[in-house]
Amino acid sequence: MLTLASLDVGDGDELILVDNTAEGTALAIAAPPTVRVVAAPEQQSSYFARNTGAEASSGEWLLFVDDDTRPGADLLAAYFSPAPDPKTGAVAGAVAGDPTQSALVARYARARGHLDQALNQDVASRPFGVTANLLVRRQAWSEVGGFLDGIRSGGDGDFCFRLQEVGWAMEFRPTAGVEHKHRETVAALVRQMVRYGAGRAWLNRRHPGFLPGPPSPLSIPCSVAGALRWLLAGERERSSFRMLDAVAVAADGLGYLGGNGVSPPGPSADVVMVLDAFPRGSETFISEEARALERLGYDVRVEAAARPVAPARALARGLWVSYREDDGAARKLLDLAALVSAHPVRSARDLRGQRRWRAEEPVPPLRALAPVARRIRARGERRLHAHFAAAAGLDALRLGRLLGVRAGITAHAYEIFQRPANLEEKLRGAAYVSTGCLYNVRYLRELLGPPADAQVHEIRMGVDGNRFRRSTPYPDGSTVAAVGRLVEKKGFADLIEAVALMPEEARPERVVIAGEGPLGDELRELAEQRGVSDRVKFAGALSHAQIRELLEDAALLAMPCVVAADGDRDSMPVVVKEALAMEVPVVATDEVALPEV
Known part of the structure; x- marks a missing residue:
C-alpha cells in the first residue's frame, strides 16, 4: 500500500488498492490519503479484482500492478514518454526479479526469467503481457468486456489475445519497469507452477495453438541428470537450479491436467440453466429470467459451455456460474469413469446418439459433459433448462437422459428458422418446450404434430418496469x-x-x-x-x-x-x-x- 502511494501521479490520477480477500484484510489497515481501498470479496480471482478496480476508476488509462511488485516512482512517466500509439490497446512494462531476495528459489526464479515480459513477446503466436505490470486503454478494456471473471490463471494472456482479435495492438515498453518479489520456498513455487500450468491449458482450450502445450516428461530426467553433473562438477547453485527445473516442470505438467475455475461450492439449485456462451450482451433476457426466478424464491445455478469473446460481466454478477471450459483433462477423465460406471447403459446410448447428432451439428464428447453431470448429481438437482434449441439444447437433453432428470428448452429464433440442427429430436425429447411468441408456437406445433405439439408453450419475456421507466420529460428532438x-x-x-x-x-x-x-x-x-x-x-x-x-x-x-x-x-x-x-x-x-x- 505504501509502495503504491509512492508513485508520482498527476492531476486526475487515482490510486486504487483492491482487497480480494474474503476477510477484508486491506480494508482493516489505515490507507494513505492518496490510496482508495475497494473491496472485491465475491470471487477469489485476481481478474475479478482487477475488473472491480477498473470499474471503480474513471481514467482513460488503467495501470495494473500486483501487490508483490515494487514500482518505481516514475513508472507512469515511463509509460507515457512517449505516449502509446492511438491503435495500442495495452502496453506491457518490464518485470524484473527483486535483487534483494537471497533465498535459493527466488534466485532461481530471477535466473529463469519468471514473469519476464520480454519473453512474452515471442513465446506465443501473438504477444501478450502479464498484469504484474500492464497498462491498458480503458476503451479497449471496455470493448472486450474486461478480464474474464472466475478463473485462477491465464486471464491476462486471454485478455491480450482478445484485444488483438478485435484490432487493438500491443506494445512492450522495457523502460517502464517494476521489481517483483518471487516465491521463496519450494512449496510456494510448486503451487505457482501448478496454477500456471492450469492457466496455460485453459488458454489453449480457448485459443488453440497460441501457447506451447504441456511440458515433455523427458525434461524431468534430463533436469535431474543435469543436476547430478553440475553437483559432481562442484557447481552447487547450478545443480540446485536444475533440480528446481525438474520440480517446476513436474508441477507445471500436473497443473496442465487440472481445472482453472474458482467457482465456490453452493447449495443445491432448484433450476440449472444450461447455456452455450454466457454472459452475452445481446441475451440480457437470460440473466433477467434467472434473477426473476430468484426473487420468486428459486435457487438458480448456471452451467455454461464458455465465456464469450466480449462478456457483458454485469449480467453474470451475483449469479452462480460454472464453466465447462474451466474443467481440466484429469477432472474430465475421472468424472467420465464415474459416469460410465454409474450409468453404463445410458452412456452407451449417448455414444450411439453422438454419431447421429454429428450429421447436423458439432457434438462435445461425453467426457466434456461428465464434470457437469457430476456437479448436477452431487447436488441432487432435478430440473435443467436450456436457452436456445441449439448446442445448449442438445447438452441439456443429453444430461437429462444420462441422469434421469427433467430437461426443458426455450427455443428462440435462429435455431428454429436459420440453422435448425436435430431440432425435432430435441423438442420431442424435452420435458417441455417454451418460446416467446405465438408466431413461434404455431411453427413448432406444426413441426411436431400431435400429440407432441401439446408440450409447446408460449412464455413471453417481460421487462423490468422499475428499470425501464421514463425519468425525464419526452424529448423535443427527432x-x-x-x-x-x-x-x-x-x-x-x-x-x-x-x-x-x-x-x-x-x-x-x-x-x-x-x-x-x-x-x-x-x-x-x-x-x-x-x-x-x-x-x-x-x-x-x-x-x-x-x-x-x-x-x-x-x-x-x-x-x-x-x-x-x-x-x-x-x-x-x-x-x-x-x-x-x-x-x-x-x-x-x-x-x-x-x-x-
Missing part, C-alpha cells in the same frame, strides 16, 4: 433509435434507405444504430452512398444501462425486422418492450411476432 446486431434480419439497411428517401427537411436529426455485427462496414458504406452519413450514426455495442439512456433521449424506436435470405428472423425483440415501457413510440414492420406486441 432522434430515432435502432438497437440490435448488425445482421440482415434486423433490417437496418431498409432503415438507412428510408432515411435517404425522405426529403432533407423531413429527415430526423439523428438515427442512432446501436449494435455490432458482420454487416457493420457494409451498412456504414450504404449510409455514405445514400448521402445520409451525417444523420445515421453507429454507436457500437452498448451496455444495458446505455441502451436505456438511448431510449430516454429517443423520439421513437425503429424496428425494421425482415426475414433474411437464409431464413433467419427475429421472433419478438425485447428492446421493443423496453421502449414501450419507457413511453417511446415504436415504428416496426409487421414481420414475425411484432404484430403481437
Whole structure:
C-alpha cells in the first residue's frame, strides 16, 4: 500500500488498492490519503479484482500492478514518454526479479526469467503481457468486456489475445519497469507452477495453438541428470537450479491436467440453466429470467459451455456460474469413469446418439459433459433448462437422459428458422418446450404434430418496469433509435434507405444504430452512398444501462425486422418492450411476432 502511494501521479490520477480477500484484510489497515481501498470479496480471482478496480476508476488509462511488485516512482512517466500509439490497446512494462531476495528459489526464479515480459513477446503466436505490470486503454478494456471473471490463471494472456482479435495492438515498453518479489520456498513455487500450468491449458482450450502445450516428461530426467553433473562438477547453485527445473516442470505438467475455475461450492439449485456462451450482451433476457426466478424464491445455478469473446460481466454478477471450459483433462477423465460406471447403459446410448447428432451439428464428447453431470448429481438437482434449441439444447437433453432428470428448452429464433440442427429430436425429447411468441408456437406445433405439439408453450419475456421507466420529460428532438446486431434480419439497411428517401427537411436529426455485427462496414458504406452519413450514426455495442439512456433521449424506436435470405428472423425483440415501457413510440414492420406486441 505504501509502495503504491509512492508513485508520482498527476492531476486526475487515482490510486486504487483492491482487497480480494474474503476477510477484508486491506480494508482493516489505515490507507494513505492518496490510496482508495475497494473491496472485491465475491470471487477469489485476481481478474475479478482487477475488473472491480477498473470499474471503480474513471481514467482513460488503467495501470495494473500486483501487490508483490515494487514500482518505481516514475513508472507512469515511463509509460507515457512517449505516449502509446492511438491503435495500442495495452502496453506491457518490464518485470524484473527483486535483487534483494537471497533465498535459493527466488534466485532461481530471477535466473529463469519468471514473469519476464520480454519473453512474452515471442513465446506465443501473438504477444501478450502479464498484469504484474500492464497498462491498458480503458476503451479497449471496455470493448472486450474486461478480464474474464472466475478463473485462477491465464486471464491476462486471454485478455491480450482478445484485444488483438478485435484490432487493438500491443506494445512492450522495457523502460517502464517494476521489481517483483518471487516465491521463496519450494512449496510456494510448486503451487505457482501448478496454477500456471492450469492457466496455460485453459488458454489453449480457448485459443488453440497460441501457447506451447504441456511440458515433455523427458525434461524431468534430463533436469535431474543435469543436476547430478553440475553437483559432481562442484557447481552447487547450478545443480540446485536444475533440480528446481525438474520440480517446476513436474508441477507445471500436473497443473496442465487440472481445472482453472474458482467457482465456490453452493447449495443445491432448484433450476440449472444450461447455456452455450454466457454472459452475452445481446441475451440480457437470460440473466433477467434467472434473477426473476430468484426473487420468486428459486435457487438458480448456471452451467455454461464458455465465456464469450466480449462478456457483458454485469449480467453474470451475483449469479452462480460454472464453466465447462474451466474443467481440466484429469477432472474430465475421472468424472467420465464415474459416469460410465454409474450409468453404463445410458452412456452407451449417448455414444450411439453422438454419431447421429454429428450429421447436423458439432457434438462435445461425453467426457466434456461428465464434470457437469457430476456437479448436477452431487447436488441432487432435478430440473435443467436450456436457452436456445441449439448446442445448449442438445447438452441439456443429453444430461437429462444420462441422469434421469427433467430437461426443458426455450427455443428462440435462429435455431428454429436459420440453422435448425436435430431440432425435432430435441423438442420431442424435452420435458417441455417454451418460446416467446405465438408466431413461434404455431411453427413448432406444426413441426411436431400431435400429440407432441401439446408440450409447446408460449412464455413471453417481460421487462423490468422499475428499470425501464421514463425519468425525464419526452424529448423535443427527432432522434430515432435502432438497437440490435448488425445482421440482415434486423433490417437496418431498409432503415438507412428510408432515411435517404425522405426529403432533407423531413429527415430526423439523428438515427442512432446501436449494435455490432458482420454487416457493420457494409451498412456504414450504404449510409455514405445514400448521402445520409451525417444523420445515421453507429454507436457500437452498448451496455444495458446505455441502451436505456438511448431510449430516454429517443423520439421513437425503429424496428425494421425482415426475414433474411437464409431464413433467419427475429421472433419478438425485447428492446421493443423496453421502449414501450419507457413511453417511446415504436415504428416496426409487421414481420414475425411484432404484430403481437
